Structure formats: structure tokens, C-alpha cells
Amino acid sequence: MKKKLLITNDDSIFAEGIKILEHGLKEFGSVYTVAPDREKSAVSFGITTNSPLRISKVDEFHYAITGTPVDCVYLATKVLLKEKPDIVVSGINHGANIGEDTIYSGTVAGAFQASLLGIQAIAISVIEGKTHKYDFESAIKVSKSIVKFLLYNPLPEGTILSINVPFEPKGVKITKLGHKRYDAEVIEKMDPRGNKYYWIGPGKITVFGEDSTDVKAVESGYISITPLSLNFFNDKLFGYLKEKENEIFKEMV
Amino acid sequence: MKKKLLITNDDSIFAEGIKILEHGLKEFGSVYTVAPDREKSAVSFGITTNSPLRISKVDEFHYAITGTPVDCVYLATKVLLKEKPDIVVSGINHGANIGEDTIYSGTVAGAFQASLLGIQAIAISVIEGKTHKYDFESAIKVSKSIVKFLLYNPLPEGTILSINVPFEPKGVKITKLGHKRYDAEVIEKMDPRGNKYYWIGPGKITVFGEDSTDVKAVESGYISITPLSLNFFNDKLFGYLKEKENEIFKEMV
Numbered sequence: 001m002k003k004k005l006l007i008t009n010d011d012s013i014f015a016e017g018i019k020i021l022e023h024g025l026k027e028f029g030s031v032y033t034v035a036p037d038r039e040k041s042a043v044s045f046g047i048t049t050n051s052p053l054r055i056s057k058v059d060e061f062h063y064a065i066t067g068t069p070v071d072c073v074y075l076a077t078k079v080l081l082k083e084k085p086d087i088v089v090s091g092i093n094h095g096a097n098i099g100e101d102t103i104y105s106g107t108v109a110g111a112f113q114a115s116l117l118g119i120q121a122i123a124i125s126v127i128e129g130k131t132h133k134y135d136f137e138s139a140i141k142v143s144k145s146i147v148k149f150l151l152y153n154p155l156p157e158g159t160i161l162s163i164n165v166p167f168e169p170k171g172v173k174i175t176k177l178g179h180k181r182y183d184a185e186v187i188e189k190m191d192p193r194g195n196k197y198y199w200i201g202p203g204k205i206t207v208f209g210e211d212s213t214d215v216k217a218v219e220s221g222y223i224s225i226t227p228l229s230l231n232f233f234n235d236k237l238f239g240y241l242k243e244k245e246n247e248i249f250k251e252m253v
Numbered sequence: 254m255k256k257k258l259l260i261t262n263d264d265s266i267f268a269e270g271i272k273i274l275e276h277g278l279k280e281f282g283s284v285y286t287v288a289p290d291r292e293k294s295a296v297s298f299g300i301t302t303n304s305p306l307r308i309s310k311v312d313e314f315h316y317a318i319t320g321t322p323v324d325c326v327y328l329a330t331k332v333l334l335k336e337k338p339d340i341v342v343s344g345i346n347h348g349a350n351i352g353e354d355t356i357y358s359g360t361v362a363g364a365f366q367a368s369l370l371g372i373q374a375i376a377i378s379v380i381e382g383k384t385h386k387y388d389f390e391s392a393i394k395v396s397k398s399i400v401k402f403l404l405y406n407p408l409p410e411g412t413i414l415s416i417n418v419p420f421e422p423k424g425v426k427i428t429k430l431g432h433k434r435y436d437a438e439v440i441e442k443m444d445p446r447g448n449k450y451y452w453i454g455p456g457k458i459t460v461f462g463e464d465s466t467d468v469k470a471v472e473s474g475y476i477s478i479t480p481l482s483l484n485f486f487n488d489k490l491f492g493y494l495k496e497k498e499n500e501i502f503k504e505m506v
Contacts, residue, residue, distance in 0.1 A: 100483050104490065196308070248398065251397075
């Protein structure tokens, strides 16, 4: 049966990864692309609530939005497609989305938003090889397998798969989330009128993780598929606080 | 000993909650406020990477930033204070941050960013009472108790406490994260030139959770203190995918 697929990303509708993905997924049915009209990297789960959004129709299957990936998923499902697609594929992102760093990703947030609306969703990212090239071919291959699997084996609402594809991968691994954190540097510059401005740069990156993690998988040349959901409750800390309850509460209400 | 405290929020430097918080926390030491120069609700973990940031100095202790709460934490720690403060208090947010909905919050993201940089951090939000009033007095009371506790009992890196204060609370509860999700509506409008534009509105809100959750605590009139961290890996789904590995992998690399 022909399916309805929705593509979004955070690199903008002009990104190379979007065109490749559209081509790769068309065998499944109708592929719609609703993506930001400009780069929206690191916008995370941002929703545009303070200003209106505009839709630029490119053709029946392509729409550029003046907002974030989360905005795109809302406008696609509520206005443009007028129904839920069978699956949302967010990407192909240019650059890894692994470890805690995943939280900043607009690409991953786009997939999560779809999943929160009850739509199957994956995020897919390619990692630069030593020759500064991306392996889109492997990314398409894994995306197609996962899409086929999910269309017949749906995941629970609120969960997504985040896929990271290194250059010329040796194989595939189901992984846990490792650690990748930025301690960003802030660069001070001077504008032509002599006023200071600041850029947040990448800074120091800390990457570590056990064998079973996304971090280790891509480091050793494997495609990483990580199951994610939005439960950021910390059970261990809950136990600790319950023990200290009396001490914490003693000066309150 | 005099401590160094940093306040940020996502409601902007002009928000009522910031002024009240500054006043309430000054007994601990020097209180610096570095906050967005305009409302940045629902910007989540967004980082401004595509454009420069400007800092407007109001006075020695107050700075307005042209960015997100995460940007504010970076500029405060790397440029303005030139060292890590002892604690970051993000808020007082006007409106609840409970359930999955917490992920969209700029206020909570500001606290998380501090924690990822190794700084003790809390997010604090007040919930509108029936008379459309906020109980800032109770919010200050609980903030002060928690700040005092954390300064002598630090939490692990990457963890925060998210505090929600209903109007005239009956007491305090350490809670788990419940469920609060938006299924936003998209409202179509027409501009003065006859072109369509769209607003993302709040839409349908689903709220539920067991007795031990933030959702239930604030519903029944209690202050909720929820320990959070950024581990959004889904272990159950990992087990399921490992079982299905052969089926998923068979058409890949």
C-alpha cells in the first residue's frame, strides 16, 4: 500500500541531505517535505510562539517554513497534509547527533515532535569522514530498512530512533546513549562601528561512552541506532531527595 | 561565606519573576541577572549559532542578552562573571513546567545548561491561581530553602531540580515527572495585504499522572520538586530492538 511520508530537518529545505532522502524514500509512496526556509541548527525543541509563521509553497510536495523543525511538523500535519503521515523522517542531518548533545538538535526534536503526535518517527544524521565527505548512500540504505520495519512494527508514542551514519560503515549496532558535551567558547569580536559582539563557538568537546553506546559505535565505524524517549526524570536523585526530605522541607511552607 | 548567584529566565529581563527572585536571594551574596532582552518562551535548549549576540549592560549586576536562556548562561559564565557562579536559579517562570512539556521550556533549559557546565542549578515556575494571581511569596520561600540545601549538598553534574509552585500551596512534595502534552492547534489568519499567516496556539492539552507526579502534586495544591537529568535513552525499547536485530539488519550494509 502506498504510504504518506513527511521529511523535515534543521539544515533547511535547500540542504543536500533532504534531496537525497526524498529520492531514497519515494518507493514507499508520497513523500512530502516541509522544512525551515533557512538553517535552524541547534534550535532544539523551540516552538515559534511569539511571531507568525509563513509557508512558501515550492510545489505540491515541497514547503518552506519560516520556523523551526517542531513548527514544520505542526504546520505539515495540521495545515498542509491535513492528516498524520505514516512516518516522519527528520534529516539527513549534516553532522552527528550523539550523547547529551542530541538535546540541542533541531533534527532530533522534529522527529520527537512527530512521535508526541502519535506518528512513527526517526532522525538520521551523517558524520563527516576523514576526507570531509558524507556517506549518504549508507544513510539511505539504513533509513529505508528502518522505515520498512517501523511501518509494520510501530514504536510506542513518544519514542524515536536516532540513527548516526559514519563514513563507509562496517556494520550496524543498536546502541545506548553515550556522552558528548560541549563546553562552548564565547568569541568576542568588534563590529565596524567599534561595538563588541559575541559568537558562541564549539569550544571543548568531551566525548566518552561504554562499548554499547552511540559514541563508541560511530567511533569504531558502525552505524548507530539509538532508541530515545522524553523521560528525563532522575529516579536515583528522587530516592536521595526523599531520604533528605525533612532537612529540605524544614524551612518551607 | 558570600556566594555568587546567577539568575536567568525565558520571560526576559523585564519579567516580574526576576525582580522578585533577585530580592529574595540577595541574602546569600552577590546576585547577577543575565537574561534575554525579550520574551523567549518555548525556545527550549536553543543556542544562537547562526548570528552574533549582543550584551546590554544595565548596571554591574544586570545584563540583557539578544539570545536564549542557554546563550545567557554561556555569556554569563564565560564573559560577564568570568567564573562559574555557585548556583544558577532560572525563573521565576510565569506558568507551569510539568510533564513532557518541560522539554520546550527555556527556563528549564537555562538551568540544565548550567548543570552541564558543572554548576548547581534549579528552575522555578509559578502556576496561576483561580484569581489569575501567582504566589511569588511561596516561590521565594521554597527557592531559598533549596538554594541553601544545594550550596551544602551539591547535586551530580547534569541534574537539576524543577520546582513548580501553585497558588497558596498546602505543602511540598518531591515528585516524579508526569504527563502534560500539547496537541497544538494552528490558527490561520490573513495579513493586511491578503496573504495568509499562521500562529501555533496552545490547542488540546492532555494532563495525567500518578499520585507521586508533579502533575498530581500541583493539581492537589502542593509545591512540586522534580529531579531531572538528560538521559533520554529508552532502555525498554533497546531490549526490544536487540531482540528484533536480525529482522531489522537483514537488508542493511
